[in-house]
């Protein structure tokens with residue numbers, strides 16, 4: 001393998017350190033490097049490629065748009081491509097689910113959508129504090145970073161205080177016997193607890209970067225009820241868990257919870273193109289024209305592919321059924337692996353699944369071993385101790401099985417090796 005070390009790219013680069021080669025092309029769930037070597041991609045742009053690389057129908061629509069001289073950059077001008085996307089999200093996603101939302105396009109990355117959502121919640125409620133949860137990840141611009149738990153990312157803000165956020169315990173954080181929604185309820189009901197009434201609760205239904213922690217429907221409903229009771233808005237950050245990653249289009253479907261605001265990015269363009277948006281209840285649309293703007297809110301190439309993605313994958317429930325089936329396949333491999341070492345656990349929901357192997361070192365050894373065998377796979381969690389399977393939702397079963405057999409082989413070897421191998425199956429201290 002050729003290790004390509006760039007000389008002028010900033011030290012801040014990260015994924016290219018874990019996967020040290022130069023990639024040249026991609027198709028579906030496969031990546032190819034400059035030597036022609038094939039890799040399976042179970043990182044999938046960190047869930048920005050739920051439909052795989054270079055979907056042929058999206059590619060055709062994109063090429064046709066470009067050759068016809070279609071609009072590429074449109075600020076927030078009305079364009080044919082934007083109209084088509086708005087029609088498709090309304091007709092194929094919102095209306096069939098009984099959801100009445102307006103769509104706000106923000107700057108093109110997830111953190112831009114989070115910034116817009118919390119800013120709007122503060123503007124509408126006239127309150128400043130946002131309740132965010134332990135292990136939550138919402139982006140790295142200052143507002144979203146304040147809501148993000150991870151100290152590695154928070155530390156980069158230097159001496160600037162990350163303010164305006166109160167941290168609460170996520171579902172299960174204090175163990176299975178503590179209802180953390182009840183804890184939050186208690187402090188918000190107590191006028192001398194020191195907790196100011198918040199503008200919003202910002203929550204992931206399944207925490208991605210935080211280690212694939214799913215919230216139960218009951219917990220989520222209690223948070224939603226509490227938000228309503230204390231006059232706060234419920235923001236579901238569906239940037240990683242949305243667009244089918246957990247099965248349904250939105251991760252909160254089936255929970256009985258209808259958020260006030262929803263953030264979407266990553267796979268909303270369908271093709272890995274930058275695009276982000278906030279869905280907001282119409283009565284919350286209290287922005288004045290241009291009050292929250294951004295040059296790149298009108299990526300028309302993303303609108304083109306996003307419309308195709310919605311038509312192709314969300315006109316019926318086939319993809320959701322495929323995700324359920326593929327998720328069972330992934331679990332059927334992970335569960336016996338979790339049994340190899342006391343303390344190892346299967347995490348996640350749907351095709352946002354993983355194996356908690358206890359330590360950073362063991363997880364890093366697994367991802368490195370997988371890469372050597374032709375599988376791109378990453379980690380998540382507070383200590384990067386969860387090996388995270390984020391295969392494209394469209395991965396053919398045969399490739400999913402191939403990738404999972406690499407995971408299984410490498411995990412078996414690692415479990416028997418010096419990092420874990422105490423000889424008696426215990427995780428090394």
Ligand SMILES: Cc1ncc(COP(=O)(O)O)c(C=O)c1O
Pocket residue numbers: 046109110111112114137138139140204208209237238239240241265266
């Ligand atoms: C749940 C969630 N919110 C927000 C973000 C930030 O998105 P971006 O990296 O596009 O700014 C991420 C990124 O991983 C995420 O997982």
